Amino acid sequence: MSLDRLTFHGLRNLQAVELAPGPRINLLTGANGSGKTSLLEGIHVLGMGRSFRARQLRHAIAHDADAMTLHARLVGEPPVTIGVRRHREGGELEMRLSGERLDRVSRLVQCLPLQLINPDAFRLLEGPPAGRREFMDWGVFHVKHDFLDAWRRFRRALKHRNALLRHGRISDASLDAWEQELVLWGGHLDGMRREWIDSFLPVFEDTLGELISLPGLALRYSRGWDRKRELGEVLRQARDTDHQMGFTQQGPQRAELGIRLGKRPAVEVLSRGQQKLVVSALKLAQGRLLEQLTGRACIYLIDDLPAELDSEHRRVFCRWLERMQCQVFITSVDPDALAGLWQADTRVAMFHVEHSESGQGQVLPMDRQTS
Numbered sequence: 222m223s224l225d226r227l228t229f230h231g232l233r234n235l236q237a238v239e240l241a242p243g244p245r246i247n248l249l250t251g252a253n254g255s256g257k258t259s260l261l262e263g264i265h266v267l268g269m270g271r272s273f274r275a276r277q278l279r280h281a282i283a284h285d286a287d288a289m290t291l292h293a294r295l296v297g298e299p300p301v302t303i304g305v306r307r308h309r310e311g312g313e314l315e316m317r318l319s320g321e322r323l324d325r326v327s328r329l330v331q332c333l334p335l336q337l338i339n340p341d342a343f344r345l346l347e348g349p350p351a352g353r354r355e356f357m358d359w360g361v362f363h364v365k366h367d368f369l370d371a372w373r374r375f376r377r378a379l380k381h382r383n384a385l386l387r388h389g390r391i392s393d394a395s396l397d398a399w400e401q402e403l404v405l406w407g408g409h410l411d412g413m414r415r416e417w418i419d420s421f422l423p424v425f426e427d428t429l430g431e432l433i434s435l436p437g438l439a440l441r442y443s444r445g446w447d448r449k450r451e452l453g454e455v456l457r458q459a460r461d462t463d464h465q466m467g468f469t470q471q472g473p474q475r476a477e478l479g480i481r482l483g484k485r486p487a488v489e490v491l492s493r494g495q496q497k498l499v500v501s502a503l504k505l506a507q508g509r510l511l512e513q514l515t516g517r518a519c520i521y522l523i524d525d526l527p528a529e530l531d532s533e534h535r536r537v538f539c540r541w542l543e544r545m546q547c548q549v550f551i552t553s554v555d556p557d558a559l560a561g562l563w564q565a566d567t568r569v570a571m572f573h574v575e576h577s578e579s580g581q582g583q584v585l586p587m588d589r590q591t592s
């Protein structure tokens with residue numbers, strides 16, 4: 222899976238950018254503020270429907286533009302075009318797949334599996350469980366076709382149960398109905414997550430082992446409710462306290478992928494550098510497992526690799542990227558930090574991101590660089 226054309230208009234300082242990325246490793250270098258992260262951001266918006274650095278997408282629209290329009294062509298027989306547009310004034314994100322209007326972001330996500338590694342990626346370890354749940358569910362979503370449907374049905378039942386808990390007196394009969402739904406779909410979600418984690422663990426351990434030796438580091442899935450009791454029973458018994466709290470306290474919406482070293486959360490024990498390697502291994506393992514289970518490769522967006530890893534670990538990391546049949550976009554201020562990392566037969570395309578005279582960012586293949 223790879224993109225062979227990107228056309229961006231009105232994205233931050235990238236007012237009009239056209240780029241033909243190579244199928245494998247794409248190195249984007251350029252001075253601070255030239256637009257490297259914005260380029261990754263554009264690909265992220267195409268694949269996820271949202272930015273990784275602006276809560277509101279309209280903040281990513283170029284100051285003097287009314288809208289941002291992003292297009293990408295996905296290699297295939299036939300090729301697929303993905304397009305998104307966001308106007309500054311109101312409106313939602315318009316999404317198209319080969320011209321056909323989409324109403325769900327999940328279709329974009331399905332088409333363009335992305336993994337992002339940037340300084341914020343380290344929140345995966347230190348941040349709240351929601352980030353790790355999202356990480357896990359990304360994996361499940363891409364390999365289990367029923368996941369999205371089960372997740373939607375579960376969310377709907379949860380919303381209704383929470384609404385009943387918050388408003389008025391609780392009627393056991395109406396709670397019964399929604400709890401049955403929660404038990405049914407919650408059980409499916411848990412089953413799919415369990416299966417996924419069983420296949421993920423060996424891939425993660427293998428990947429991490431080459432990056433760093435951390436005996437005792439373990440991932441542990443917990444399903445979000447008491448290990449010894451059925452979800453139905455848990456929900457019934459918690460009605461009063463859930464009513465007081467105003468929401469459902471246990472269930473798969475509270476699942477967690479714990480990352481521990483011995484008995485303690487890994488984040489409390491590991492150095493910053495070790496944490497970066499664990500997160501890198503998690504993200505690489507996601508891509509490897511996706512490839513193993515579906516034959517599809519995901520696209521890696523890696524912002525400022527030299528800042529994230531020292532030179533020795535950069536090398537091991539890049540070996541993994543080479544072994545996977547995936548397309549990669551890597552940014553760096555310093556071209557020399559990225560140049561020597563690749564084996565002779567790896568296809569590497571280099572681009573230079575720079576300001577044009579008008580102050581707009583442009584992206585040029587290295588052999589056409591103007592400065």
Ligand SMILES: Nc1ncnc2c1ncn2[C@@H]1O[C@H](COP(=O)(O)OP(=O)(O)O)[C@@H](O)[C@H]1O
Nearest residue numbers: 233234253254255256257258259281282283284
């Ligand atoms: N909404 C916007 N409109 C126009 N320019 C913007 C907007 N937001 C940020 N910029 C500018 O875009 C440039 C590119 O930023 P960025 O992609 O972070 O650069 P890099 O990653 O190469 O350091 C910066 O100079 C920044 O000031």
Ligand SMILES: [Mg+2]
Nearest residue numbers: 257258259524
């Ligand atoms: Mg940047």
